[in-house]
Amino acid sequence: MPEITRKQHPTPPPINAVVIGRNEGERLKNCLKSLAGQVHRLIYVDSGSSDGSVAAARAIGAEVVELDLTVPFTAARARNAGLAALNDQSDTSLVQFVDGDCTVDALWLETSSAFLADHDDVAVVCGRRREQHPEVSVYNRLCDQEWDTPIGEALACGGDALMRVGPLRQLGGYRESLIAGEEPELCVRLRQNGWRIWRLDAEMTRHDAQITRFEQWAKRARRAGHAFAEGAALHGAPPERHWVRETRRALLWGLALPASLLSSVMISPWALLALAIYPLQFLRLSRAMPLEQAFFTVLGKFPESVGVLEYHWNRLRGRSRRIIEYKSAG
The missing domain is CATH 3.90.550.10 (Spore Coat Polysaccharide Biosynthesis Protein SpsA; Chain A)
Structure with a gap:
């Protein structure tokens, strides 16, 4: 440096x-x-x-x-x-x-x-x-x-x-x-x-x-997901790959895995055991960060995935998303 x-x-x-x-x-x-x-x-x-x-x-x-x-x-x-x-x-x-x-x-x-x-x-x-x-x-x-x-x-x-x-x-x-x-x-x-x-x-x-409040935190995470998706759309090509990984993680942990697990439960109740992948992910992250940060990192993928979907849905309709406000007035 x-x-x-x-x-x-x-x-x-x-x-x-x-x-x-x-x-x-x-x-x-x-x-x-x-x-x-x-x-x-x-x-x-x-x-x-x-x-x-x-x-x-x-x-x-x-x-x-x-x-x-x-x-x-x-x-x-x-x-x-x-x-x-x-x-x-x-x-x-x-x-x-x-x-x-x-x-x-x-x-x-x-x-x-x-x-x-x-x-x-x-x-x-x-x-x-x-x-x-x-x-x-x-x-x-x-x-x-x-x-x-x-x-x-x-x-x-x-x-x-x-x-x-x-x-x-x-x-x-x-x-x-x-x-x-x-x-x-x-x-x-x-x-x-x-x-x-x-x-x-x-x-x-x-x-x-x-x-x-939890609601404020969730809105902020949703806004982050929207930013990830739009950033990846703008600069996701190599060599930048800007926010591509973050977008994919939000969709994987916040949408794809839950949807897959729910559909599997309809076939066999034993599929509920697969939900253990979330506490396992929490344990993996907790080795590198504080426990509360690891917990909310895992939990945050759900509102982040909503933000990603919002961006792409509005993009398909040719619309722009207004800002997502989460703060209280001073």
Whole structure:
């Protein structure tokens, strides 16, 4: 892994920030305050909030972009709107994308911008995203475990990342039709154009999921399945094979195996013994991850498979799926 070094740069590129959100309440205020004074321009893109987010953002000093909600909302469209608002910034500038339910670590922008200054072939750098309150629910803990990804060169980033503006503009930004998984899809295109993605062992953001109910978790898993299917449809061909394995696993464990077992039971009750394949899979996974994570990884394949089927059903009908919301208002 390249070392994070500090070179002397007489004219460092300006760092701007684009924050997106809707009805994030206090979470948004905390997010914007964590960036205020650290960036050249602070832009907040609002997606129809009814909780006073727009006024609160302006009071903190952010420039506000209000999305036209006559067009179906996606986070990708909101991020592109924030990027478009930086039209007076050169392609050498940097932009920190942040979700409105996150706060940014005080040292992150200094650390990440120094890394980009020393590594000209890296377009995106991200760090450690941690869940703010993992003790509140098992679902928050699952998010915290999900954020714990390997350090070094990566295939993709999440919603929080520092990026070079030039490559983003050259590729047309995020794919606005995606209801989820827009960052990994963007990273696929960046890598195809010779850029690299890097994850640093440095604190980046604190995320406040507020997932306290099973229903919320299941919707989030369903949304992930939809993202897997659409990502595979876009970039599933070799050599990328983007999210092909994840899509197949969702269909295998969440649909094909249950359907096969149910049909077998109609022939012989002994077929119920085959249901042991699920606890066996749980035991196999538990050797590499915490027990609760292994359990929900197995269970999650059922809502994921629903998301996969939703994507393909809508694709056959020529329709687009609106976003799958699972969060509570701030």
